[in-house]
Amino acid sequence: MTGFANPLAPKANRLQARSAQIKGWVRDTLGLDPDTPVTVAELACQDEGCPDIETVIGILEPDKPIRTARIHRPIAETTAQVVTEALSASSD
Amino acid sequence: MAVPDRIPVFLLSGFLGAGKSTLLNQLLDEPGFSDTAVIINEFGDVSVDHLLVREGETAISQVATGCLCCSGSTDLRATLFDLHCAASAGLCPPFSRVIVEMSGLGDPAPLVNALVGDPHNDATLRDRTVDRVFRLAGFVTLYDIVNGPIAVDRHFEALKQLAFADRIVLTKTDLANDPATQADIAALPGELAGINAGAEIVDRRQMELNTLFAPRPYVAAERGEDVAGWLTLETALAQEARHGAGKGAALPDNRHGRGIQTFSIIRAEPLSEARFRRFMATLQEAAGPRLLRVKGIVAVADDPNRPRIVHAVQHLASEPVILDSWPDDDHRTRLVFITGNVDPGPVRDLFRAVIESDPAPLQSLLAGLGRRVSKPLAPLLRRFTGLSGRPS
Numbered sequence: 471m472t473g474f475a476n477p478l479a480p481k482a483n484r485l486q487a488r489s490a491q492i493k494g495w496v497r498d499t500l501g502l503d504p505d506t507p508v509t510v511a512e513l514a515c516q517d518e519g520c521p522d523i524e525t526v527i528g529i530l531e532p533d534k535p536i537r538t539a540r541i542h543r544p545i546a547e548t549t550a551q552v553v554t555e556a557l558s559a560s561s562d
Numbered sequence: 563m564a565v566p567d568r569i570p571v572f573l574l575s576g577f578l579g580a581g582k583s584t585l586l587n588q589l590l591d592e593p594g595f596s597d598t599a600v601i602i603n604e605f606g607d608v609s610v611d612h613l614l615v616r617e618g619e620t621a622i623s624q625v626a627t628g629c630l631c632c633s634g635s636t637d638l639r640a641t642l643f644d645l646h647c648a649a650s651a652g653l654c655p656p657f658s659r660v661i662v663e664m665s666g667l668g669d670p671a672p673l674v675n676a677l678v679g680d681p682h683n684d685a686t687l688r689d690r691t692v693d694r695v696f697r698l699a700g701f702v703t704l705y706d707i708v709n710g711p712i713a714v715d716r717h718f719e720a721l722k723q724l725a726f727a728d729r730i731v732l733t734k735t736d737l738a739n740d741p742a743t744q745a746d747i748a749a750l751p752g753e754l755a756g757i758n759a760g761a762e763i764v765d766r767r768q769m770e771l772n773t774l775f776a777p778r779p780y781v782a783a784e785r786g787e788d789v790a791g792w793l794t795l796e797t798a799l800a801q802e803a804r805h806g807a808g809k810g811a812a813l814p815d816n817r818h819g820r821g822i823q824t825f826s827i828i829r830a831e832p833l834s835e836a837r838f839r840r841f842m843a844t845l846q847e848a849a850g851p852r853l854l855r856v857k858g859i860v861a862v863a864d865d866p867n868r869p870r871i872v873h874a875v876q877h878l879a880s881e882p883v884i885l886d887s888w889p890d891d892d893h894r895t896r897l898v899f900i901t902g903n904v905d906p907g908p909v910r911d912l913f914r915a916v917i918e919s920d921p922a923p924l925q926s927l928l929a930g931l932g933r934r935v936s937k938p939l940a941p942l943l944r945r946f947t948g949l950s951g952r953p954s
Contacts, residue, residue: 484715486757489788509791511671512718513799528795536798545718 488545495553496527496539506531512545527556570699570777571642571660573673577713577720578666578855578900579875580704581733581766586663589771598775599645599657601638603665638662638676643688646695660696661775666855667719667822667900670726671796674698678782699777703727703761705754707747708734709875712851714757721757725789726782729774730754730763760784822854825906827913829895832861834917835870841916842872842879845909851876852904858897859889872897 493508502508507530512523525541525548539560541552576582586602589595648654664673677698685693703723706713713720724730738744751763764774783790838860846853856874860882869889870882899909 483721483757485718485721507787507791507794509788509795511722511792511795526795526799528791528798530791530794536794538795538798538802 485545488548491550492525492527492545492548492553495550496529496557499554499557500529502529502531510545527553568697569658569660569695571662571677571696572700572702572775573662573664573670573677573698573726574702574704575664575668575670575723575727576666576704576731576733577706577710577717577723579709579873579878580666580706582663582666582704585704585731585733585766586661589661589775592771594772595659595775597655597657598659598661599649599654601641601645601660601662603663603668638673639689639692642692642696646691659775659777664723667717668723669719670701670722671792672800674701674726674780674782675793675796675800678780698780700729700775700780701727702729702731702774704731704733704766705750706733706875707750708737708878712876716851722792724754724757724761725792726785727758727761728778728780728785730758730761731766731769731774732763733766735765735767758786760786822900822902823904823906824898824900825909826858826899827895827897827910829861829917832863832866833895835860835862835864837917837919838862841913842874844916845912846874846877846879848912849901849904852902853899854902855900856897859885859895860897861893861895866893869893 489510492510496502496508497504497506509528509530511526511528513526514523523544525543525545527539527541529537529539531537537560539553539556541548541556543552574582574585586600589598590600642660645654645657645660649656662673664670677696703726705724710720714724732747732750735747738747747765754761754763782793842856845856853874853876856872858872860870860872862868862870865884867887869885871885872882873880899906901909
């Protein structure tokens with residue numbers, strides 16, 4: 471990371487910016503290589519008593535089955551702490 | 563690159579009110595599209611979209627009351643199979659191109675997977691037929707320059723629709739008359755590049771329909787890392803669901819959550835057009851951005867044989883289109899509402915109050931639309947309706 475911010479780069483939209491943050495938290499928590507694909511999506515939650523929308527994280531490590539983690543809140547409300555908790559729960 | 567000789571299927575997306583039906587109407591008027599079958603999908607409990615598109619000689623298949631992306635890939639494949647069978651049996655005109663109008667809230671991932679994904683081991687004869695006969699040949703997303711920026715900032719589906727596109731069409735650019743807005747439009751391709759750097763972006767006013775829907779290879783991997791990730795995640799979740807892998811593994815029946823509501827108002831008696839306009843204006847003022855979409859057909863008392871087609875998106879309402887006749891035997895007013903956390907009850911009460919001049923305490927009706935809007939809107943409501951807004 472050079473710390474250089476291109477002033478002419480397109481503005482990131484709010485959901486995109488938070489998705490990028492979530493990916494960063496996942497990589498930091500799991501100690502993943504920066505090139506390991508991590509994907510973030512929002513879906514309606516199926517579980518009784520849970521909030522309306524959940525964030526689903528997919529970790530696509532080479533030569534391994536995709537690993538998923540679910541966070542019972544929308545992308546915009548997801549924090550580093552809940553990402554860490556969800557990853558911990560998904561590995562149990 | 564050689565393109566296999568299969569019937570090209572185009573996905574047409576765009577968030578609620580982006581102008582998909584308008585574009586389809588323009589397209590169906592073009593002689594070059596007379597061989598096109600159209601699949602219309604809508605999110606709502608009463609289907610009206612097929613009324614908003616003129617049918618002509620085109621094979622139109624409507625997937626009503628539900629979202630193709632919510633029902634998974636099976637409904638799209640079933641509809642394509644049915645169209646193929648109907649054309650083979652001479653039950654509908656033959657076609658050499660298919661356009662699927664996605665619901666405005668449609669998630670592209672399951673639909674793209676349905677058309678490009680590898681069939682799983684238990685694929686049926688129907689699935690194999692669809693794979694043999696059809697191929698995804700393009701993904702067009704309409705981006706409404708007025709409401710698009712808010713939609714993309716708030717709704718993940720809107721973001722995904724842009725990211726999956728290989729062509730993005732800027733709509734409602736004709737509403738930009740001042741130099742500042744025109745400058746904003748000129749800057750849009752740069753801003754949209756942050757979501758999708760590879761898509762070709764065209765202004766609705768300059769687009770060539772033949773080019774927009776010319777078959778080309780659609781390579782999902784070329785759409786960027788996010789799209790590839792979403793498709794892989796979708797496949798993984800579908801496999802988890804098939805194998806019942808634990809709590810929360812199933813794909814949701816409704817991807818949009820309980821925060822997105824859809825409901826309808828149906829009324830047999832024709833309405834006063836002036837009162838209907840007052841109702842719409844009041845509702846738009848009160849609900850604002852939470853009124854994601856209103857569409858429908860309205861029977862007008864002064865002109866009952868010529869229904870009005872109405873469209874509204876958040877604060878923006880199009881001037882109603884007057885049809886020369888009813889498109890089907892059902893001559894009732896049918897309105898579909900898609901909202902973000904606006905309950906049907908208060909909207910129906912407001913409709914009744916304005917249409918029937920019911921002297922109900924209107925502040926309490928508005929209160930149902932949200933606490934923050936009821937108080938400041940009471941004077942507005944009195945102005946629009948001429949009714950008392952004082953609590954009883």
